[in-house]
Amino acid sequence: MSPTHKIAVLPGDGIGPEIIEQAIKVLKAVEQKFNLNFELTYAPMGGAGIDAAGVPLPPETLKLAQESDAVLMGSVGDFKYDTLDPKIRPEQGLLQIRKALGLYANLRPVKGYKCLEHVSTLKPEVVNGIDVMVIRELTGGIYFGQPRAREGSGTQEKAYDTLVYTQPEIERIARIGFESALSRRKKLMSVDKANVLASSQLWRDVVNTVAKDYPDVELSHMYVDNAAMQLILNPKQFDVILTENMFGDILSDEASMLTGSLGMLPSASLGERKANGQRNALYEPSHGSAPQFAGQNKVNPIATILSLAMMLEYSFGYSQAASQIDTAIEQVLEAGYRTFDIMGPGATEVGTAELGDRIAAALLALPAAVAV
Ligand code: IPM
Ligand code: MG
Numbered sequence: 001m002s003p004t005h006k007i008a009v010l011p012g013d014g015i016g017p018e019i020i021e022q023a024i025k026v027l028k029a030v031e032q033k034f035n036l037n038f039e040l041t042y043a044p045m046g047g048a049g050i051d052a053a054g055v056p057l058p059p060e061t062l063k064l065a066q067e068s069d070a071v072l073m074g075s076v077g078d079f080k081y082d083t084l085d086p087k088i089r090p091e092q093g094l095l096q097i098r099k100a101l102g103l104y105a106n107l108r109p110v111k112g113y114k115c116l117e118h119v120s121t122l123k124p125e126v127v128n129g130i131d132v133m134v135i136r137e138l139t140g141g142i143y144f145g146q147p148r149a150r151e152g153s154g155t156q157e158k159a160y161d162t163l164v165y166t167q168p169e170i171e172r173i174a175r176i177g178f179e180s181a182l183s184r185r186k187k188l189m190s191v192d193k194a195n196v197l198a199s200s201q202l203w204r205d206v207v208n209t210v211a212k213d214y215p216d217v218e219l220s221h222m223y224v225d226n227a228a229m230q231l232i233l234n235p236k237q238f239d240v241i242l243t244e245n246m247f248g249d250i251l252s253d254e255a256s257m258l259t260g261s262l263g264m265l266p267s268a269s270l271g272e273r274k275a276n277g278q279r280n281a282l283y284e285p286s287h288g289s290a291p292q293f294a295g296q297n298k299v300n301p302i303a304t305i306l307s308l309a310m311m312l313e314y315s316f317g318y319s320q321a322a323s324q325i326d327t328a329i330e331q332v333l334e335a336g337y338r339t340f341d342i343m344g345p346g347a348t349e350v351g352t353a354e355l356g357d358r359i360a361a362a363l364l365a366l367p368a369a370v371a372v
Contacts, residue, residue: 007311012046014294033324047078120258130259142245163197281315299339299352325363
């Protein structure tokens, strides 16, 4: 009997619940196929947290997340909370849980499926075979720096944020970047704005120092404006992109389009290794809650299903289950079943639930795997 893994499931808002439902279908198929056990506990966060407990990250939800082996999250945010005090907006729940669990390393793999090459707005020859890992620092920088405030009124009104990084914050994320590059094509592109920002000058110096421990990794640096352009011009030059919080937020949305849709981009957010060797970890699609599509059974669940695959691999070491999920997704896409965002000539448009059903069924139908 394999151990029971405790998963906190936080569907959140907007399309969150419907995409999470598809990931759970696939998780059930994984349990059955690989004889594994997961104990799922659902809890509200984001707007759902505000509705249930008045705050975007209710203390019980945080406690559950802290006591779980991994967190699987949908998405947060809805128009109906736009008028709330910014301090209790749904997005704050996400920032708080990242900070509270110390999830400083955000991994966003941008991997193209062959049959979607023609779906991207970029030319197929530019994006075919794309395989880039964006590593975003997630608990520092301008998202969390103090002081930040909005004060005064009229022409005297002003607002400011602080972009601050410390040496240890940069060093630990740089190490994640180099380790990731070592396990891939051994190329690391650190992205900063060192021609202007002091925080980027420190970033570059620390990355260069850490590089001495990784002689097998080919390190380069690029300014963020150039990186944004190069991602469109020649994305295949990149293997691992390492960058700070806000640059990573922007560049990862941009990079997702190389796959054809933001609906294809998963993410893993990882903390420091604990005494028991485990890391706190949260898995979520990189996209938002798309409230305009909520409840319509329309959106693409693949980013969330791929986030589940990342959970199986990074938190539990079930690499085979993870790669079979990937194969199942590929088979369903090859068979022509698509949500609206990745439709193409000759494909069949299906809803969120049907795509989830088909991926779970394809997984169960794959040849029996060696026990994990
Ligand atoms: C992301 C999102 C979040 C972020 C928002 C929802 C706070 O855009 O995960 O990329 O900016 O980090
Ligand atoms: Mg974002």
